[in-house]
Amino acid sequence: MNARTPPLVGADLWQAVMAAAAGRCQCRGACGKSHAKDGGRCVREHGGYQQRHGGGTVRLLAAPANPADMLLPPHRAAALPKQALAAWCPVCHDAALAAARRAARTTAPAAPDVLFDL
Known part of the structure; x- marks a missing residue:
């Protein structure tokens, strides 16, 4: 894949993003x-x-624009419209x-363990 070649799956959506x-x-x-410098x-x-x-060539990802939506299950994230997607470099996406995972852990209420609550 070079600068002009899209990924194999979802090429139209990726190109639109x-x-x-x-x-x-x-x-x-x-x-x-x-x-800020940029x-x-x-x-x-x-x-x-x-x-x-690690250097190398940057390959942008089409992923949810809202970081909280990155936590959606894959089938729900794949159903997002292109307006809800953004281009992310791997470094920014991973961070x-x-x-988003840290925020979800701190804001999610602790669920009681009902498996053994008799």
């Missing part, structure tokens, strides 16, 4: 970084070179997902 993002990661701080938005572009985190 990338076109709306102009081929650039749309993270504006959900990853925990302010991206005008408030991540600078990684699809097919560009990643200087940190935003981890932050």
Whole structure:
């Protein structure tokens, strides 16, 4: 896959998301970084070179724009409309997902263990 080649599955949806993002990661701080040096938005572009985190070519993902929606089951996330998706570089996506998981753990009430409650 090069800068012009979409993924094998969901190519039309992926291309629509990338076109709306102009081929650039749309993270504006959900990853925990302010991206202040970059005008408030991540600078990684699809097919560009990643200087940190192992280097290599950046491959953007089409994933839920709202980090909380990243926690949806796969079948529900796959059903999201393209307006609810954003382009994410892997670094920002992983950090935003981890932050969403932390937030879900701290806000979710502890469920009682009813299996053994007789």
